[in-house]
Amino acid sequence: MKIIGFYKLLIIGLLCLPGLKSSGQQQDMAFIEGGTYKPFVKGDKEEVPVNAFWMDKKAVTNTDYQRFVEANPQWSKENAKRIFADSNYLYHWPDSGLSQHSGPPDGAPVVNVSWFAAKAYCEWQNKRLPKLHEWEFVARAFPKNDVSADSLQRIISDWYSNRLKHDFLVGSVYQNTYGVWDMHGLVWEWVYDFNSIVMNNDGRNQEEMPEGLFCGSASLNANDATDYAAFVRFAFRTSLKGNYNLRKLGFRCAK
Amino acid sequence: MNSIHNFPKLLLPLLAAVILLLAPACQRDKQKFNTDNLPPIKGEVMAKLTVAPEVPPRIQAKTNTKVIVHLEIVEQVMRLADGVEYNFWTFGGVVPGKFIRVRQGDLVEFHLHNHPDNMFPHNIDLHAVTGPGGGAEATLIAPGKSAQFSFRALNEGLYVYHCATAPVGMHIANGMYGLILVEPLAGMSPVDHEFYVMQSEFYTSGRFGERGLQEFDMQKALDENPDYVVMNGAVGASAGENAMQVKVGETVRLFLGNGGPNLVSSFHAIGEIFDKVYIEGGSMYTENVQTTLIPAGGSAIVEFKCEVPGTLHLVDHSIFRAFNKGAIAQIKVIGEENHDVFSGKEKETVYLPEGSAIQKVGERKDASEEVVSERTLEERLEKGESLYKQNCLACHMDQGKGVIGVFPPLNNSDFLQARDDKGFGIIVNGLQGEIVVNGTSYNNIMPAMHMSDDNIASVMTYIFTELNNGGGLINAADVRQWREKNK
């Protein structure tokens, strides 16, 4: 990330957050002043606009999700339809659902949830899943307590190399300048339009998969081919289907 | 993308002309496949996959068959060098990935599994596949998923497979490559041993040897400046006590690959000549080769007969990679000496691909004429220890323990103690040929060390005093005197 971009973010974070935050009653959400953002995959335009929105400060936890399941029994481990959540849905939960005596710790991010489940959760909260551009926009922000140029890259790199030591709990890795926690380093996160990765802007010659992302043409379509972390995220999203439930994939909501 | 087989008839003459122009040295009779009339498939077998340096046995079925391959992708922390760990991404839990062996014409039913505890999506591009992305598109899978596809092994040869998920370079740099052999249906010529050796490099946050769990360094990868260049996935993975072993008189076939991601290998076996090299893993071979190039994402098959005992060092002859970055594997050849082929005793070398002249290490001129004041025992020991570490430790090891059968010990060495020259001659002139130290025979080469009299005095004082050879201060004057006498 460019230094200028970072200062812009910092200034936005410092100036806009406090005032707007007090006007809203969202304790657990951060206000994200919109702006423009240069997406990883080249599109029609160099930059895309991102409108102002709210983002959950932390990923959804098992405890949060348990409340959702209790209120929406069709999303319990045994009731969920396979077309919306494959057989790995809530794999890490006891079959009977979470209790206080078993299962993962309260503050751990919920994983093994499908896109449909995550979407239903957010809608139940009168929220929605963040869009891809929104998520990436927030994910670029630097850690609050370490604004040196490579601090974010270091977190990502440590995470990918299995060097990151922290409790597997939301709010344990880092908080960025928006006040949002753990955009990197904890779990992958669903975005609303993860299937919007279509490389060719023309309708013709469309392959089933956006092969440009993992074949030789990848570098031709990327804005910054050295941004391997972005590459990894995009490849990851490409490998997903809506009913997948993965052990390292959770989510947070936006509105 | 692989070569395409079904040339229209029009192009065949052109192709033939090209082949004639290339005029191969030797070529196996190669069966051509008409893809409209492929040989029938009978029965099925489960492929046995092996961990380097092992190679699976040949499939015995007489006709083409369906070969079912299951390969599991595992991300795990493993040893890269002593005290150095790395979060490898692997095909089969090992680097290089497990070896796959099929025959030309076989139908391969490939199952790729991405372990649920993995963090990243993966896929596989097998260069042996004729089809889009070598299977890459058909196999992109998230953690906890499996993918299946089938292909006919149309072309014989030794092929690299690798992960082709973006960012491709990073997936390969983390260890995602291996070899698949497509051999002729009737098999290759029989040999006594087949081994699997694959070179590759690693780009780590810390420099070579820096301890702890290392992370991938993108900048070093972009600069093509690796900290580790290794054979079979880690420093020493197929050397020392893990070395491959054969007997004198046996024939060896090496299936060699280069996973890259960046470097081209100048593959060489110190102390051996390749009788045959199947260039780039294809059908054409050449003979009597010292060093063969293996491109990144390419392979070679080499064959040779082990005529004399000793240790063959398989290296990348871009030599700093071998001695400073880890690119060494070893084959120990055990058996009787054959002095008709190689005689150390006569101080003659029948073949030494590195050149028969003894190398000299160190470049200072007129070292012997340098005038220095003498030093105390304490000073000599301190200086000597650091000189030992710089010049001797790599072979003679810590505390002069040596490596049994390879590098003679200096600690309480009967050989050293029996010499009149206190070992000066060995440092100044080097030493080669068979010697016996403390009851064990050694047959290796020590290069001449171009050291000053002062430094020789210090290092020998250290060796005699600290390494239990009777002790005593050695002065630079002693060395100078010895030089005068032996001019």
Add this chain to the structure above:
Amino acid sequence: MKILKKRTFAILLIALLVIGFNSCDDSTAHQETTASCCSTDKETQSDEPVSLSDMSVYHLDGDWHDQNGKQLALKDFAGKPVVLTMFFTHCEYACPLLVHDMKGVEEQLDADMEYTFVLVSFDDKRDTPERLKSYADSQGVGENWVFLHGDANQIKALSILLNINYEALENGQFAHSNRKLVLDQGGAIVFQQDGLQTKPEPVVKALLDLI
């Protein structure tokens, strides 16, 4: 040199042909958990004629409107086999071919066969029921062709259910996968075909297998 160049060119040409052919080739659905038969569905209402399997697309809730302005839910298609695709009417190249491919399938089906062709638009803004009506008329298709309009959220959920990638572009167009799916009477995906100008036979066969 000349020969070499020609050869290279030839290889490239053939490679392109092979790739091109392959992209248009049929690929069968990768159903990891095939709904081999109809598992009992807890939520199925007794008045529904067909029980929906766990893998039924028709579990997706939400109201859609067809080209006649009629409000309907996906599960209203239960009972007959369905050929489903996603498209938009302002599409200039791919979608006319998709529709053409669908017609090719219909030509090979017996007139007395019961099936529904469903085309769901990506374009929630412009593809109103009225627009879809005029499009249907211009294509001269029968009553068993249903063109659907829904809100953006429903379209996204359906596309993800069908594993169809798409992206709205600045110029109002959509980049999208070209996929035709065959659903059984209970709404489970039994076959899918990717590409344009595809052979109708595999789709026809998948339909016949359902009857």
